[in-house]
Structure formats: structure tokens, C-alpha cells
Amino acid sequence: MSRRESEWAAWMRAALDGDARAYRLFLESVTPYVRAVARSQCRSLRATESEAEDAVQEVLLAIHLKRGTWDPSRPIGPWIGAIARNKLIDGLRRRGRYIDVPIDDVVDSLPVQDQTDRISMHDVETLLGHLKVRQQDIVRSISVHGHTISDTADRLKMTEGAVRVSLHRALKALGALYRSSARED
Amino acid sequence: MKTDDLIDLLVTDPPPRWRLRSTLAIAVAGAVVAAAAVFFAAVGVRPDFAEAVGSGRFLFKFVVTITLAIAAIAAALEVARPDGRLARRGLALAIAPALGACAVAGELMLLPDSEWMRRLVGSNARVCLTVIPLLAAGPLVCLVAALRYGAPANPGQAGAIAGIAAGAIAATFYAASCTDDSPLFVMTWYPIAILIVSAAGYLVGRALLRW
Numbered sequence: 001m002s003r004r005e006s007e008w009a010a011w012m013r014a015a016l017d018g019d020a021r022a023y024r025l026f027l028e029s030v031t032p033y034v035r036a037v038a039r040s041q042c043r044s045l046r047a048t049e050s051e052a053e054d055a056v057q058e059v060l061l062a063i064h065l066k067r068g069t070w071d072p073s074r075p076i077g078p079w080i081g082a083i084a085r086n087k088l089i090d091g092l093r094r095r096g097r098y099i100d101v102p103i104d105d106v107v108d109s110l111p112v113q114d115q116t117d118r119i120s121m122h123d124v125e126t127l128l129g130h131l132k133v134r135q136q137d138i139v140r141s142i143s144v145h146g147h148t149i150s151d152t153a154d155r156l157k158m159t160e161g162a163v164r165v166s167l168h169r170a171l172k173a174l175g176a177l178y179r180s181s182a183r184e185d
Numbered sequence: 186m187k188t189d190d191l192i193d194l195l196v197t198d199p200p201p202r203w204r205l206r207s208t209l210a211i212a213v214a215g216a217v218v219a220a221a222a223v224f225f226a227a228v229g230v231r232p233d234f235a236e237a238v239g240s241g242r243f244l245f246k247f248v249v250t251i252t253l254a255i256a257a258i259a260a261a262l263e264v265a266r267p268d269g270r271l272a273r274r275g276l277a278l279a280i281a282p283a284l285g286a287c288a289v290a291g292e293l294m295l296l297p298d299s300e301w302m303r304r305l306v307g308s309n310a311r312v313c314l315t316v317i318p319l320l321a322a323g324p325l326v327c328l329v330a331a332l333r334y335g336a337p338a339n340p341g342q343a344g345a346i347a348g349i350a351a352g353a354i355a356a357t358f359y360a361a362s363c364t365d366d367s368p369l370f371v372m373t374w375y376p377i378a379i380l381i382v383s384a385a386g387y388l389v390g391r392a393l394l395r396w
Contacts, residue, residue: 016200024196031188057191066336066396068201068208069266082267082338124186142197143190149197168198179395 002077004029005107009076016067027060032111034059034084039112041088054123055091058178062087065175077107094181127177135170138163205335209262212331216354219323224358228316231362242366245288249371250357253281253379257350261328264343265335271342278349282376288368296367307365310374316362317378318385320355321348325382329389336396344390345383352379 008026015023035056042052062083070079084106128136134156141152149167153160203211237243260274296304328347337343356375365371 016204018200020196023200024192027192027195031192053188057186057188060188060191060195062336062396064195064198066267068204068334069336071206071266074268078268079266083336086267086336086338124191128186139194143186143194146190146193164197164199167194171194171198175396 002107005075005077008080008107009072012067012070012076013072016070016072027063030063030080030106031056031060032113033106033109034080036109036112037084037106038088040109041092045092047092055088057124058091059084059087061171061175061178065172077105081106090178123178124174127174127181130177131170131173135166135173138166139170142167201334203334205265205331206262208334209258209265209328209331212327213258213350215327216324216351219327220320220354220358223320223323224362228320228359228362231364233364234361237366240366242368243360245368246360246363246366246371246375247357249281249285249288250353250360250375252284253278254350254353254357256280257346257353261332261343261346261350264339264346265332265337267336267338269338271346281353285368285372285376289372292368301369304365304367305369305373307367307370307374309363309365310370313359313363313365313374314378314381317352317355317359317375318381320358321351321382324351324354325386325389327351329386329393332390332394335394337390337394340394340396341387341391343394345387347390348383348386349379351386352382355382 008030011022011026011029015026035052038052038055038059039049042048042055063080066083070076128139131139137156138152141147141155142149147155149160149163152158153163156163158166231237256274256277260271260278263269263274264271292304293301325348328351329344332343332347335343356379360371365374
């Protein structure tokens with residue numbers, strides 16, 4: 001197992017035990033590799049970089065929602081790779097593109113930094129519009145505006161627990177929306 | 186939303202309380218309770234249960250069904266992971282059919298061939314094909330509900346394996362009521378009943394286990 005992979009595994013183990021800082025390290029470290037795979041896919045299919053970034057977000061959300069399916073006694077690279085492969089295929093199919101080239105292993109790719117920094121991603125914004133207004137408000141407050149759970153709770157006159165529950169439901173709903181939009185085509 | 190914003194969002198969400206393995210373990214307990222409840226309420230053990238316990242043929246039925254149930258549950262846990270591969274657990278799934286095949290061979294040697302058809306057809310074939318799927322319905326619901334927390338690469342396959350597990354749990358209970366103990370009967374009708382449940386599991390899995 002590569003050093004990178006054992007680092008990811010260690011962070012994910014800590015994250016599953018509730019260490020949010022380790023979880024951030026994990027996600028920030030994995031993202032450039034997922035992006036590399038998404039970009040190389042999109043290039044061979046003549047999709048744009050912004051479409052690739054949409055796909056990266058879909059993969060990250062799936063990793064998040066399915067993190068309970070990783071068996072900590074197994075290497076994490078193949079697990080991430082399997083999720084990325086599954087979601088990239090879904091995402092590109094949704095755009096009417098069929099993958100006929102094999103997807104490389106995430107852990108073996110060269111990391112790519114995001115250069116689409118300034119533009120906001122299209123897919124997730126569209127899907128957010130389908131959530132309940134309260135959920136949208138909470139999601140934007142924490143992500144785009146960078147507020148904490150407790151700030152958000154104060155502003156919306158909710159308890160922190162209620163904000164957390166609502167956020168979790170919003171994320172699950174987003175995952176389901178990605179899936180249903182994949183099936184429409 | 187930028188990708189960094191999304192990461193901010195994801196790290197705010199606390200980790201899942203249950204991992205897949207524990208979720209499935211709870212579902213298996215639920216499945217056994219569900220099958221037991223319907224079995225004792227509607228079917229019940231056979232009248233000569235106490236004597237039957239002394240018979241090798243009777244006990245062998247449980248060896249096969251319990252072996253299959255355990256192997257199928259382990260296989261379901263494997264294929265419910267995105268990086269899972271059935272090949273890792275495939276061999277264990279073959280143990281019960283192999284045991285059954287040996288028992289059939291033994292039975293064919295013990296019995297005169299004039300007896301074969303009578304034992305194979307038995308007297309409860311239709312009951313077997315009805316009761317096993319009915320007893321398996323509750324267990325299948327429990328197992329599929331747990332697998333929704335999984336991320337199977339092949340949802341239909343995961344559902345089909347959950348169906349084998351549910352069918353094997355149901356068959357374990359049914360075996361206590363059925364008076365046909367010959368391996369010729371067991372290895373003909375039980376697999377058909379379990380495959381019916383597995384086919385249902387395949388369809389349910391394809392519909393409900395996408396992620």
C-alpha cells in the first residue's frame with residue numbers, strides 16, 4: 001500500500017470515529033485525485049472542465065454518504081476507486097456520454113488542482129433548488145457562506161440538533177436527486 | 186457551489202452511527218425474528234418433532250439450510266460494499282449445495298431405485314414451495330432495508346444474494362415442520378423455493394439498491 005493510501009485510511013478511520021479535522025484532511029487530499037480521473041475521462045469524451053468538476057462533487061457526496069461501507073481492515077484506494085468509477089459513469093451517462101475507456105485507479109493518478117475556482121458548479125445548484133427551502137437555507141449557510149452550525153441555528157431560531165438533522169437529510173436528498181436525474185435519461 | 190464549499194458542508198455532518206456490518210447484523214436478527222413469528226403463528230413444528238430430532242436425515246436439513254444462510258449473509262455483506270467481489274465469498278456459497286449433493290449420492294446408494302421417485306416427490310412439495318417464500322418475505326424486507334445502507338456495484342446481484350439468505354432462513358424454520366426428510370426431496374424442492382425468493386430479491390434489489 002502506498003504512503004498516500006495509508007494516510008487516507010488513517011484519516012478516514014479517525015473521521016469515522018468523529019474527528020472532523022481528519023475528515024477534512026481526507027476529503028481535501030482525495031479531491032485532486034478524483035479530479036484527475038474525472039478530467040481524464042472528460043477529456044477523452046470532449047466534456048468541459050466544469051462538467052468534470054460537477055462529476056467530482058457527485059463522487060465526493062457519494063463517498064460521504066457511503067463512508068460506512070468502507071471496511072477499515074481493507075485498503076481504501078480500491079474503495080474510493082469503485083465509488084468514483086460508479087459515479088463517473090452515472091454522471092457522464094446523464095450527459096448522454098457513454099464511457100468506453102477504462103477508468104484508472106484513483107490512487108495511482110496524478111493529482112489535479114481545481115482551476116474552475118471562480119465559477120459555481122451547475123449540477124449541485126440545480127439539484128439544491130429541489131430541496132425544501134429550509135434545507136436549502138441551511139446548506140447555503142454552511143457551505144457558501146461558511147457559517148457554523150451554531151450560527152446557522154441562531155439565525156434560523158432552531159436548535160443545533162435540528163440543524164444537524166436537517167443538514168443530514170438534505171445531503172441524503174441530494175444524493176437521491178443525483179441518482180434520479182441519472183435515471184431519467 | 187464550489188467544491189471547497191461542498192467539503193465544508195460534508196465535514197459538518199457527523200459520522201454514521203452504524204457501519205454496514207452492524208446494520209446488517211441487526212437486520213439478520215430482525216429477519217430471524219420475523220421468520221420465527223410467522224412460523225410459530227401459522228405453521229408450527231411437526232407433531233413427531235421430538236422423535237425426528239434423533240434422525241440423521243432430519244438434522245441434515247438444518248445443516249444444509251444453516252450453512253447456506255451463513256454463507257449468503259457473508260456474501261451479501263461482501264457485495265454490498267462498492268469494492269466488494271462475490272468471488273471472495275463464492276466458494277462458501279457452494280458448500281451447502283456440495284453437502285446436499287453428497288447426501289443425495291448417499292441416499293441413492295442406500296435406497297432401492299423403486300423408492301427414488303416416491304421420496305423425491307414426497308408429500309409436501311406444494312407446501313414447501315408456498316411456505317418457504319411466504320416465510321422469507323419478512324426476512325427479505327429486513328435484509329434489503331439494511332443493504333440500502335450499502336453501495337453494491339451490482340444492485341440486482343446484491344438483492345438476489347439477500348434473497349438466498351432470506352430463503353435459507355425461511356427454509357431452516359420450514360424444515361422443522363416438513364415431514365419429508367429425504368435428501369432427494371430436500372435437494373429438489375428447497376432449492377426451487379429458495380431460487381424463487383432469490384429471483385424476487387433480484388428484482389427488489391434492482392429497484393431499491395441503486396445508490
